[in-house]
Amino acid sequence: MSQFSYGALEVARLKEAQMPVSAGFDPEGNLTRDPSQVIASRRILPAGYWKGAALSFVLDIFAACLALGKTTAAIGRLQGDEHGISQVFIAIDYRRIAPEGATQAILDDAVDNVLASIADGSGERISYPGQRRVNVIEENTVHGIPVDDLVWEKILGL
């Protein structure tokens, strides 16, 4: 569970942009925001530093033990393609536990609280987790999935 996906690093690398916070280590072991350096070292930082690394480790062994699939460590030892990865889905129908009216009020209040936050002046719109996804799905349904021009050229050249 890294702070940035390798996909996000790759997009930034193509734009020659730096990441907004430290993304990992360079090959010499120094923290860096340079995506190329992190892609080269493959030493990406976990989201949440040590706290996130511990959570990630616990979720990793939890998923592997429930799915009897591979842990991150075992995937790292594979030659070539990743396979046998672990996936766990837990579905909880909370309407069986709590009345729907009560939970809807809790959800609305939590969302309203986030949206009422004071902006920091950077010009970014305040949104709750998942809110932008709705727009992205709508846009992609109408206009298709965006692909980086350089990547698209590469695909066309195959």
Add this chain to the structure above:
Amino acid sequence: MSQFSYGALEVARLKEAQMPVSAGFDPEGNLTRDPSQVIASRRILPAGYWKGAALSFVLDIFAACLALGKTTAAIGRLQGDEHGISQVFIAIDYRRIAPEGATQAILDDAVDNVLASIADGSGERISYPGQRRVNVIEENTVHGIPVDDLVWEKILGL
């Protein structure tokens, strides 16, 4: 789910130490490693920045909807003591799903992999999540719970 607990900030403040990474914002809205500044602003950073904030939000509404307790937002509106907080415990007996020998092998391999990591030269011992806790429990059982000297003086002065 902050990167540092207010307890950790308080301990660092008493030692006049800086946090190892940005802990939050100062009252002027700049990122800072100074625990006093973050305690003053009460604008602590989530573990994992935006990614952790989103995870934290989702876990918050999940817990509140299952427990019909308060969300973080609702606790923030309370005057005085925190009460009605949400707690959810999910117990999964994975031995009902997976044979114990297989899971033990997965766990041992994951732990061995962490312990076989190459140290970064800072002199800190490599440990897996929970490993140091065993020593802490043993020490505290023998020698008692450590309390900061300044805090202890305050308690004695009550």
